[in-house]
Amino acid sequence: MNHMKDTSIAIIGTSLFSKAIAAEFASHGATVGMVADTCGQSTVQFDVEELDHRQTHTFLCTTDWSWISETTCVVTSLVGEELLAACRRMAPYMHEGQLLAVFPGYFMVEPITRILADAGKSSVLVCELTSSPVVCDALGDGTIHIHKRKNKLKIAGIDAAEGLQALNCLKDYLPMLALAKNAVETSLENINTILHPLPVLMNLATVEHAPQRFRHFIDGVDEHISHLMHLMDDERLAVGAALGLELDPVLSHLKSYYGDNDARTIYEYIHTPECPYDDIRGFGLASRYITLDVPGLIVPTTKLARSLNIPTPLHDACIALATPFLP
Amino acid sequence: MNHMKDTSIAIIGTSLFSKAIAAEFASHGATVGMVADTCGQSTVQFDVEELDHRQTHTFLCTTDWSWISETTCVVTSLVGEELLAACRRMAPYMHEGQLLAVFPGYFMVEPITRILADAGKSSVLVCELTSSPVVCDALGDGTIHIHKRKNKLKIAGIDAAEGLQALNCLKDYLPMLALAKNAVETSLENINTILHPLPVLMNLATVEHAPQRFRHFIDGVDEHISHLMHLMDDERLAVGAALGLELDPVLSHLKSYYGDNDARTIYEYIHTPECPYDDIRGFGLASRYITLDVPGLIVPTTKLARSLNIPTPLHDACIALATPFLP
Numbered sequence: 234m235n236h237m238k239d240t241s242i243a244i245i246g247t248s249l250f251s252k253a254i255a256a257e258f259a260s261h262g263a264t265v266g267m268v269a270d271t272c273g274q275s276t277v278q279f280d281v282e283e284l285d286h287r288q289t290h291t292f293l294c295t296t297d298w299s300w301i302s303e304t305t306c307v308v309t310s311l312v313g314e315e316l317l318a319a320c321r322r323m324a325p326y327m328h329e330g331q332l333l334a335v336f337p338g339y340f341m342v343e344p345i346t347r348i349l350a351d352a353g354k355s356s357v358l359v360c361e362l363t364s365s366p367v368v369c370d371a372l373g374d375g376t377i378h379i380h381k382r383k384n385k386l387k388i389a390g391i392d393a394a395e396g397l398q399a400l401n402c403l404k405d406y407l408p409m410l411a412l413a414k415n416a417v418e419t420s421l422e423n424i425n426t427i428l429h430p431l432p433v434l435m436n437l438a439t440v441e442h443a444p445q446r447f448r449h450f451i452d453g454v455d456e457h458i459s460h461l462m463h464l465m466d467d468e469r470l471a472v473g474a475a476l477g478l479e480l481d482p483v484l485s486h487l488k489s490y491y492g493d494n495d496a497r498t499i500y501e502y503i504h505t506p507e508c509p510y511d512d513i514r515g516f517g518l519a520s521r522y523i524t525l526d527v528p529g530l531i532v533p534t535t536k537l538a539r540s541l542n543i544p545t546p547l548h549d550a551c552i553a554l555a556t557p558f559l560p
Numbered sequence: 561m562n563h564m565k566d567t568s569i570a571i572i573g574t575s576l577f578s579k580a581i582a583a584e585f586a587s588h589g590a591t592v593g594m595v596a597d598t599c600g601q602s603t604v605q606f607d608v609e610e611l612d613h614r615q616t617h618t619f620l621c622t623t624d625w626s627w628i629s630e631t632t633c634v635v636t637s638l639v640g641e642e643l644l645a646a647c648r649r650m651a652p653y654m655h656e657g658q659l660l661a662v663f664p665g666y667f668m669v670e671p672i673t674r675i676l677a678d679a680g681k682s683s684v685l686v687c688e689l690t691s692s693p694v695v696c697d698a699l700g701d702g703t704i705h706i707h708k709r710k711n712k713l714k715i716a717g718i719d720a721a722e723g724l725q726a727l728n729c730l731k732d733y734l735p736m737l738a739l740a741k742n743a744v745e746t747s748l749e750n751i752n753t754i755l756h757p758l759p760v761l762m763n764l765a766t767v768e769h770a771p772q773r774f775r776h777f778i779d780g781v782d783e784h785i786s787h788l789m790h791l792m793d794d795e796r797l798a799v800g801a802a803l804g805l806e807l808d809p810v811l812s813h814l815k816s817y818y819g820d821n822d823a824r825t826i827y828e829y830i831h832t833p834e835c836p837y838d839d840i841r842g843f844g845l846a847s848r849y850i851t852l853d854v855p856g857l858i859v860p861t862t863k864l865a866r867s868l869n870i871p872t873p874l875h876d877a878c879i880a881l882a883t884p885f886l887p
Binding site for chain 2: 546
C-alpha cells in the first residue's frame with residue numbers, strides 16, 4: 234500500500250455520499266483514498282457534474298482496512314449497525330490524534346467513542362456532521378449530480394473542545410461547517426426524524442400497495458400531514474431547548490439546504506422550485522425511512538425527552554405505529 | 561297529548577337508528593312514540609325491509625318533550641354533547657323507576673347519571689347497549705333495510721343490579737340482550753374504537769383528498785393496518801381484563817354481528833361475503849369516526865388504562881395524530 238502513503242483522508246465505502254464527499258475533499262486540496270470491501274480495482278473513477286461543470290475524479294481504493302492507520306482522518310457515511318461494525322473493524326488501526334468523522338447524525342458519537350475506548354483508542358477524536366455537505370443524486374451512467382452545496386452544516390464532537398478540534402481539521406475542506414455544542418445537537422438537527430417516518434405511516438396502505446410509485450413528499454405530505462410534521466418538529470425543538478441547544482426549525486433547515494423562499498409550511502416548501510423532493514419514491518415500511526430513522530432518530534429523541542419530562546406524543550405515535558413492523 | 565297516553569316507550573330522535581329500534585320494539589309488542597324537535601307532523605311513517613319481508617310502521621311523534629313523563633322507558637341513539645344536552649332537557653320530565661336506555665356505548669352512563677342526580681332524579685334507571693340491535697341502512701326512498709339482527713348484544717347499568725333491572729325491562733323486546741358487568745364493559749365493547757380512527761389516520765392524505773371516494777374498509781385496511789388494529793384491540797382487551805371484564809376480541813364481535821366464517825384477521829373478514837362494509841365511505845377528519853370516536857372512546861379507554869398502569873401506545877398514537885384536528 235506504499236502508493237497510498239501520502240493520502241491523508243480515508244473515505245469508508247463507495248456509496249453515492251462517500252463518493253460525493255471524497256470529491257468535496259479532493260476539490261479543496263485534500264489527498265483522498267477510499268476503503269471498501271467491494272473495491273474490485275485499485276482505483277475508483279467517476280464524474281461529478283454541477284451546474285455546467287463536469288469533472289472526472291479518480292481515487293485510489295483498497296480492500297485493506299489497515300491502510301487507515303496511515304491517514305490523518307477517516308470519514309464515513311455508514312449508518313446504524315453497519316457503522317458500528319465498521320468502527321469495531323477500524324479501531325485496531327486507528328491512532329492518537331486521528332479524526333473519525335461520521336455523517337449524517339444518528340446519535341452515534343457516544344457508541345463509537347465506547348467502541349474505540351474498549352479497543353484502547355480513547356485518543357481518537359470522533360465527530361459528527363448533521364448531514365451530507367452536498368445534496369446530490371446518481372445519474373444513470375454513475376455520474377454524481379450535485380444539486381446544491383449546503384451553506385451551513387453543524388459539526389460537533391462529544392463535547393465542545395473536541396468539536397472545535399474536529400472543525401479545525403475539516404474547515405478548509407468543508408467551509409460550510411459550523412460548530413455545534415455537542416453531538417446530541419448535530420443528531421437532533423437531522424431532520425430525517427421529521428421528514429421521513431410520519432408521511433410513510435400516515436399513508437401506509439397507499440405506500441405499501443406500491444412503494445415504487447408513491448412519491449414520499451408530493452403524494453404523502455398534504456396540509457394535514459405537514460401540520461403534524463410541524464407539531465412533531467416543535468417537540469424536537471422543545472427537547473433541544475431543554476438541553477440548552479439552539480436548534481433550527483425543520484423549515485429553516487430546508488430553506489438553508491435547498492434555497493430560501495417565502496414558503497410558510499413544509500407543504501408549501503415542497504411545492505416550490507427550490508425543493509428537490511419531487512421524485513423521492515420507493516420508501517415504505519422496509520426502507521431506511523422506517524428501519525433506520527425510527528430506531529436511530531425518533532427513539533433516542535424520546536429517550537432524551539423522557540429524561541427531561543418533555544411530552545413527545547407525535548414521536549411516540551411514530552414509534553407505536555412503526556415498531557410492530559421493525560425487523 | 562292525550563292520544564299518546566298509552567305509549568310506553570319513547571324514542572328520542574328520528575334518525576335511522578331511532579326508527580330502526582322503534583320498529584324493533586313495535587314488532588315485539590311495545591307501544592312506541594317518537595319525540596323530536598323536527599317532527600313536522602303528528603306521525604312518522606316508514607317502511608322496514610328485511611329479507612323478502614316489508615312492513616310499514618306508523619308512530620305517533622311529538623315535539624313536546626314533556627310527554628316522556630307519561631312513558632315507562634326512554635330510548636335514544638344520540639351521542640356526545642347532543643346526548644348530554646338531551647338528557648338535561650329530559651331530566652325534569654323523568655320519574656322514579658323510569659328507564660333511560662342509550663346506545664351505542666360511549667362511556668355516557670356516568671355523566672348521564674350525574675345530570676339526572678343534579679336534577680333530583682337519582683331514581684331514574686340508566687342503562688347502555690354496546691351498539692345498535694340491528695345492522696341497517698336507509699335506502700333512497702327512506703325505507704330502512706335491516707341487514708342483520710345481532711344475536712348477542714351487551715347491556716349494563718352503572719352497576720350489576722341496575723343492569724339486571726334494565727335487562728328485565730327490555731329483554732322481551734330485544735331478546736339478543738346479554739347482561740354485562742357494568743357500563744364500562746358495554747362501552748369498552750364498542751368496537752368503533754378499533755374500527756374507525758386508525759384507518760382514517762393511517763390513510764390521511766388519501767382520505768382527505770376525496771373522503772366521498774375513499775372506502776374506509778376496502779381501501780383503508782390492508783394487512784398492515786389490520787395488524788395494527790389487532791394490536792390496538794389487545795390493548796383494549798388488556799384494559800378490560802385488568803377491570804375483571806370478559807371482553808370479546810374485535811374479530812369475534814364482527815363474526816357475531818354480521819355472520820361467522822373462517823377469517824383469521826380483520827383484513828380477511830372485511831373481504832368475506834358476511835361483512836357489510838364494502839361501501840362505507842365519506843368518513844374523514846371532520847366525521848364522527850374522528851370527532852366522536854377519538855374523544856368519546858379512545859380517550860376514556862386511555863384514562864382507564866392510565867389508572868391501571870396498562871400501556872396503550874396505539875390508542876395514544878390515535879389521540880396524538882387526531883387531536884390537532886379536533887374542533
